[in-house]
Amino acid sequence: MDARATSLDNGMKVLVREVHTAPLVSLWCWYRVGSGDERPGLTGVSHWCEHMNFKGTTNIPRDQVKGIIDRYGGFWNGYTWVDQTTYMETAPREALDKMMFIESERMSQCLYDAAECDSERTVIISELQGNENDPDQLLDTEVAATAFRVHPYGHPTIGWLGDLERISRDDLYTHYQNYYCPNNATVVVVGDVDTDDVFRRVERAFGQIPPAATPERRRTPEPPQLGERRVTIEREGTTAYLKVAYRAPAVTHDDFVPMLVLDAVLTGAKGLNLWASFRAAPPQRRSRLYRALVDERLAAAVGGACLPTVDPYLFMVSVTVAADRTRREVEDATLAVLDNVAASGITAAELERGVRQLRARMVFENDSITNVAHQLGFFETVTDLDTLASLPARIARVSVEDVSRVAASYLVAHRRTVGWYAPLGA
Amino acid sequence: MSMATTLGLAPVPTVLDNGVRVLVKQTRMTPAVTISLAVGAGSVYDADNLPGTAYFVSRVIDRGTTSRAAESIAETLDFCGVSLRVAVSRQTLTLGCDCLAEDFDVILALLAEMVRDAAYPETEVDTRRSEILTTIRQDADSPATTALDRLMALLYGASHPYGRLTKGSSESVTRLDRDHLRQFHRARIRPSETSLVVVGDVAPDDAVDAATRVFGEWVGDGLSGEDRPLAAPPMLTARQRVVVPMMNKSQADIAYGFTTITRTDPLFHTYQLMANIFGQYGMGGRLGASIRERQGMAYYAICGFEAGLVPGPLVVRAGVNASNVDRALVSIDTEVTNLAQQGVTDDELSDSKRYIIGSLPRTLETNAGIAAFLQNIQQFDLGLDYDRTLPDLISGVTRDAVNSAARDTLASDRAAIVVAGPYQDTAGE
Numbered sequence: 001m002d003a004r005a006t007s008l009d010n011g012m013k014v015l016v017r018e019v020h021t022a023p024l025v026s027l028w029c030w031y032r033v034g035s036g037d038e039r040p041g042l043t044g045v046s047h048w049c050e051h052m053n054f055k056g057t058t059n060i061p062r063d064q065v066k067g068i069i070d071r072y073g074g075f076w077n078g079y080t081w082v083d084q085t086t087y088m089e090t091a092p093r094e095a096l097d098k099m100m101f102i103e104s105e106r107m108s109q110c111l112y113d114a115a116e117c118d119s120e121r122t123v124i125i126s127e128l129q130g131n132e133n134d135p136d137q138l139l140d141t142e143v144a145a146t147a148f149r150v151h152p153y154g155h156p157t158i159g160w161l162g163d164l165e166r167i168s169r170d171d172l173y174t175h176y177q178n179y180y181c182p183n184n185a186t187v188v189v190v191g192d193v194d195t196d197d198v199f200r201r202v203e204r205a206f207g208q209i210p211p212a213a214t215p216e217r218r219r220t221p222e223p224p225q226l227g228e229r230r231v232t233i234e235r236e237g238t239t240a241y242l243k244v245a246y247r248a249p250a251v252t253h254d255d256f257v258p259m260l261v262l263d264a265v266l267t268g269a270k271g272l273n274l275w276a277s278f279r280a281a282p283p284q285r286r287s288r289l290y291r292a293l294v295d296e297r298l299a300a301a302v303g304g305a306c307l308p309t310v311d312p313y314l315f316m317v318s319v320t321v322a323a324d325r326t327r328r329e330v331e332d333a334t335l336a337v338l339d340n341v342a343a344s345g346i347t348a349a350e351l352e353r354g355v356r357q358l359r360a361r362m363v364f365e366n367d368s369i370t371n372v373a374h375q376l377g378f379f380e381t382v383t384d385l386d387t388l389a390s391l392p393a394r395i396a397r398v399s400v401e402d403v404s405r406v407a408a409s410y411l412v413a414h415r416r417t418v419g420w421y422a423p424l425g426a
Numbered sequence: 427m428s429m430a431t432t433l434g435l436a437p438v439p440t441v442l443d444n445g446v447r448v449l450v451k452q453t454r455m456t457p458a459v460t461i462s463l464a465v466g467a468g469s470v471y472d473a474d475n476l477p478g479t480a481y482f483v484s485r486v487i488d489r490g491t492t493s494r495a496a497e498s499i500a501e502t503l504d505f506c507g508v509s510l511r512v513a514v515s516r517q518t519l520t521l522g523c524d525c526l527a528e529d530f531d532v533i534l535a536l537l538a539e540m541v542r543d544a545a546y547p548e549t550e551v552d553t554r555r556s557e558i559l560t561t562i563r564q565d566a567d568s569p570a571t572t573a574l575d576r577l578m579a580l581l582y583g584a585s586h587p588y589g590r591l592t593k594g595s596s597e598s599v600t601r602l603d604r605d606h607l608r609q610f611h612r613a614r615i616r617p618s619e620t621s622l623v624v625v626g627d628v629a630p631d632d633a634v635d636a637a638t639r640v641f642g643e644w645v646g647d648g649l650s651g652e653d654r655p656l657a658a659p660p661m662l663t664a665r666q667r668v669v670v671p672m673m674n675k676s677q678a679d680i681a682y683g684f685t686t687i688t689r690t691d692p693l694f695h696t697y698q699l700m701a702n703i704f705g706q707y708g709m710g711g712r713l714g715a716s717i718r719e720r721q722g723m724a725y726y727a728i729c730g731f732e733a734g735l736v737p738g739p740l741v742v743r744a745g746v747n748a749s750n751v752d753r754a755l756v757s758i759d760t761e762v763t764n765l766a767q768q769g770v771t772d773d774e775l776s777d778s779k780r781y782i783i784g785s786l787p788r789t790l791e792t793n794a795g796i797a798a799f800l801q802n803i804q805q806f807d808l809g810l811d812y813d814r815t816l817p818d819l820i821s822g823v824t825r826d827a828v829n830s831a832a833r834d835t836l837a838s839d840r841a842a843i844v845v846a847g848p849y850q851d852t853a854g855e
Contacts, residue, residue, distance in 0.1 A: 071780045071781065073788065124725075126677060132675075132676035132677070133676055133847075236674035239564050268509075281511070283503055283504045285504055300564075301557075320560065323556065323560045353504055356505060358507075360526050363458050367456055367524075
């Protein structure tokens with residue numbers, strides 16, 4: 001992507017890409033901190049900080065935070081995941097200075113009022129309990145926790161309930177002070193702007209914020225998995241869900257791109273980042289797992305996820321079991337497909353289809369300045385822009401042998417975690 | 427064939443000789459095209475004794491035609507990286523997708539073949555029936571879905587087309603067969619009921635030529651669908667409250683609502699502004715400020731407003747811990763009463779007007795956003811210059827009009843309320 005980059009003296013990175021198709025601008029501010037940087041006892045602190053950073057700053061009164069961008073007709077939000085926390089605004093270009101003002105305040109002037117911290121505790125617990133209402137999400141959490149024993153990717157981004165009940169205002173504020181500084185941030189601006197003008201405005205808005213020492217990112221590497229792991233949730237419900245998770249390569253590993261193609265062969269191609277993967281269902285009718293499970297009436301739905309992360313994460317297959325089918329027959333059929341591709345590899349036709357799907361998805365992902373800015377910031381935060389720029393060529397170069405090799409290497413029984421949501425009374 | 431042009435967003439309109447309406451908007455953000463093919467074949471056209479017919483049709487219409495097997499369709503879609511979305515609302519059945527510009531002709535032809543010549547193969551009917559039955563079971567296990575479904579039945583009556591379940595019931599879906607689906611298709615999916623919107627990197631003339639090639643000879647089966655006038659929903663005269671205990675869940679979902687106005691009502695934008703102030707502006711409006719921000723009770727507390735061909739619902743949604751349900755309902759009642767009795771402030775109205783007008787460029791930024799906007803124009807005859815007239819329509823709404831709408835609609839003693847989740851009714855309302 002033809003974004004121009006610069007760095008301020010305080011270490012903050014800035015990426016700008018001009019897109020003049022609409023009088024809009026999207027600004028994203030990314031921090032290299034996520035739930036993968038949390039230790040036991042403080043799980044969920046990154047996400048909670050994200051919430052607190054919408055609750056007033058020295059120069060933005062608490063009750064005005066949520067109206068500034070709305071008055072321009074803009075959209076704003078934030079999210080936290082394993083390697084990153086990010087905040088965004090998309091609005092008419094006239095709002096650009098307001099966006100920068102908000103993000104510069106958020107970087108160094110948030111209040112963390114004690115009463116607000118307590119009030120937000122119940123909001124976050126409500127968010128967690130809302131997630132738990134969905135059996136699929138509940139199982140997702142359990143499978144990740146089973147697959148990772150020591151690496152912090154094993155705990156949910158929202159945190160464990162016990163930690164959420166105990167985390168204090170000082171815990172939150174310390175986390176904020178540790179990680180919210182310009183040398184740990186990247187600001188991305190995409191839209192109807194002049195790049196040099198944006199650089200000047202960014203300097204004015206952020207240039208005076210001093211850098212700070214951030215904690216070293218020290219995550220315990222997950223040791224090799226020596227045997228298959230299993231977890232079963234038994235709860236009242238109507239529907240059974242199966243998840244099979246394998247250790248996957250990090251985004252910087254040469255095997256990551258062949259894994260993307262393997263995912264396309266098995267469950268259809270998704271987008272290349274967390275957000276894009278949620279946006280639209282994948283093209284998957286000819287994918288191996290869809291044909292074996294959905295077309296054979298064993299499952300109502302099947303999905304897969306292979307996402308770019310700093311450290312090795314999971315390639316996760318998800319199956320919604322069809323009414324009146326047994327767990328055994330669905331698991332046997334699922335593992336048969338996965339074992340078969342590991343043993344026999346893929347075909348040239350499957351490769352061609354998977355590569356074409358990924359190429360199309362990369363085009364679709366660039367349909368708005370918001371998504372373009374997200375893609376730039378996501379990759380800059382988990383790796384670098386060169387990786388993003390190299391993806392189309394790397395995908396085009398993937399061979400049948402590459403994909404077959406990663407299937408044989410990663411989709412092995414002793415590296416997988418099998419999770420079941422087994423409904424009681426169904 | 428007739429053609430005309432207009433200013434503003436300036437979609438190019440065409441009506442084919444058989445009545446298919448076509449709107450094309452060329453954009454160049456990416457080498458991609460969004461296709462949206464909407465047909466007046468939503469769930470309101472289900473026979474009273476066969477709810478779920480339109481939804482079932484939507485699950486099979488793309489699974490084989492008289493000349494192409496399901497596998498062949500799947501191969502074309504997957505090879506082009508296309509994820510076809512077939513959605514059913516109460517009024518329309520819509521086939522939509524994004525495709526690369528280079529694949530536009532192939533994909534449009536495929537979609538046209540589906541609406542013209544869907545075959546509803548027996549084996550596909552059975553496979554998709556299995557999927558639907560599973561989805562119905564999943565819905566029954568979801569407090570959020572359960573709360574909303576039950577609220578619609580309260581507001582409209584369980585037998586009203588807006589009050590019954592779009593997906594139908596396990597019983598009706600089990601009874602529906604291939605002949606039912608084909609009969610519905612023949613009755614409802616016809617050229618005069620079809621609106622094609624094409625947005626993206628394709629020249630309007632080329633898109634119209636392509637549409638003419640694939641739809642021009644389509645005459646339909648000549649059957650006349652049963653266009654029964656939809657009854658207006660009954661006005662609730664007393665507060666109604668239903669609790670659906672789901673004790674295996676972690677959180678309760680509240681759905682709390684009223685019926686309002688039709689989309690073509692001159693007061694539509696007045697209600698749009700009222701709903702924005704009440705439960706949308708700044709992530710939740712007054713409701714979010716009270717229930718989430720001041721009281722910390724919920725991750726979300728919002729208000730949705732959907733106007734259709736009959737008076738649509740205005741629905742408050744909140745997800746709360748079971749111990750907070752009663753307190754949350756009191757808060758919603760309070761906000762309802764305050765808005766109805768005290769009205770909105772000038773600042774609130776001004777902010778919401780700025781938000782809605784200012785959000786228009788963002789709404790129209792993506793191909794999919796433009797396509798949805800244009801289909802809305804087609805469905806409700808809003809005018810091809812609606813993107814240009816909308817700011818004035820919003821600006822012209824007065825505070826008195828919003829306050830009058832609030833008084834007419836919002837009354838806690840006439841609210842329909844559903845609570846679904848780990849909660850049992852001890853309040854005895």
